[in-house]
Amino acid sequence: MPKLTFLPENKTVEFESGTIPYGDHGKPESILDIAMHFNVHLEHACGGSCACTTCHVIVVEGDKNLSEADDDELDRLDMAAGLTLRSRLGCQAVVRGDVAIEIPSWNRNYISEGGVSTLGPRPSLSPDPSHLP
Numbered sequence: 001m002p003k004l005t006f007l008p009e010n011k012t013v014e015f016e017s018g019t020i021p022y023g024d025h026g027k028p029e030s031i032l033d034i035a036m037h038f039n040v041h042l043e044h045a046c047g048g049s050c051a052c053t054t055c056h057v058i059v060v061e062g063d064k065n066l067s068e069a070d071d072d073e074l075d076r077l078d079m080a081a082g083l084t085l086r087s088r089l090g091c092q093a094v095v096r097g098d099v100a101i102e103i104p105s106w107n108r109n110y111i112s113e114g115g116v117s118t119l120g121p122r123p124s125l126s127p128d129p130s131h132l133p
């Protein structure tokens with residue numbers, strides 16, 4: 001059974017190929033599809049249609065256990081911030097064996113999805129009503 005490890009959380013999930021109900025977020029059994037199934041937060045502004053770069057991940061181990069990047073993914077990746085030779089789009093890379101990936105810090109935008117910030121509460125931008133006339 002393939003294992004997928006998400007860094008820096010160091011959370012590893014294991015699944016049997018063909019058993020995850022496809023969640024319509026990226027390619028079936030893509031990194032994003034598996035992350036969503038196991039409640040691991042990975043940004044996906046375009047819903048997994050290869051139209052943004054918010055699901056950008058860095059492959060730490062097991063790149064041979066991922067599907068090959070097609071031209072659409074490679075073209076989109078060219079626009080990704082912090083592109084590396086080990087970069088992939090989480091919605092396009094299908095997991096076929098053990099893989100470890102890192103979610104880059106610039107892609108860890110927990111707040112936009114209503115998640116919990118590890119940096120403390122978000123400051124309020126609205127004025128303090130006690131100062132209003």
Ligand code: FES
Pocket residue numbers: 026043044045046047048049050051052053054055056076089090091092
């Ligand atoms: S979620 Fe937009 S390209 Fe992957």
